[in-house]
């Protein structure tokens with residue numbers, strides 16, 4: 001594949017004129033209004049906003065789980081609907097959901113290795129199992145915990161399995177919805193450090209939705225969602 005010079009290369013992810021309306025039985029709710037934004041490689045973004053402002057909706061659209069009612073979303077210059085939402089989610093984007101979405105009949109380890117098999121992620125060295133165990137251990141889950149059924153893990157441990165699963169897939173963009181919500185301070189800081197390293201050392205684009213000012217203050221770019229509009233603030237560190 002030919003690599004375009006930086007000046008002419010399209011942004012990794014671009015939202016252009018994106019609006020989103022939910023149609024209920026009685027009324028329609030417009031959550032996003034004409035959102036224009038680009039997300040680049042090697043950058044750690046956070047999205048802040050009051051409860052109900054549409055942060056999860058923005059993440060669902062940008063991660064290819066849903067399509068906007070108006071506007072376009074493109075990855076490397078290609079419209080997601082042309083690329084195929086399934087292909088985008090399988091090959092290029094991983095999401096850590098608020099509810100974890102783990103496969104409940106599997107162990108933590110199997111959740112991670114299964115995701116690697118589905119997405120075709122291959123470790124540089126060693127087996128998928130070894131890489132999965134390493135990722136789980138790095139995130140604070142030892143082998144005994146990794147081989148337990150996920151339903152026998154605490155909420156915070158399940159959250160870490162969901163994060164390890166997303167990290168294992170070697171994607172271009174990682175989305176996470178409140179990934180530190182259930183974690184103690186030290187573990188949460190470890191996750192923030194992992195996200196930052198992923199962006200700065202591996203060039204991944206990391207987009208995290210959060211209510212935490214502390215987390216946001218450690219990201220490269222802070223976006224705010226309010227009344228359907230997305231704006232960027234300069235992150236004073």
Ligand SMILES: Nc1ncnc2c1ncn2[C@@H]1O[C@H](COP(=O)(O)OP(=O)(O)OP(=O)(O)O)[C@@H](O)[C@H]1O
Nearest residue numbers: 022023029031049050051052053054055056057058
């Ligand atoms: N599937 C849906 N159908 C109808 N309305 C929805 C749907 N999903 C979300 N909404 C509404 O859209 C608005 C934005 O919801 P969203 O979950 O995106 O907000 P949020 O900023 O992530 O909230 P929180 O911080 O509380 O998680 C809310 O008013 C919500 O009730």
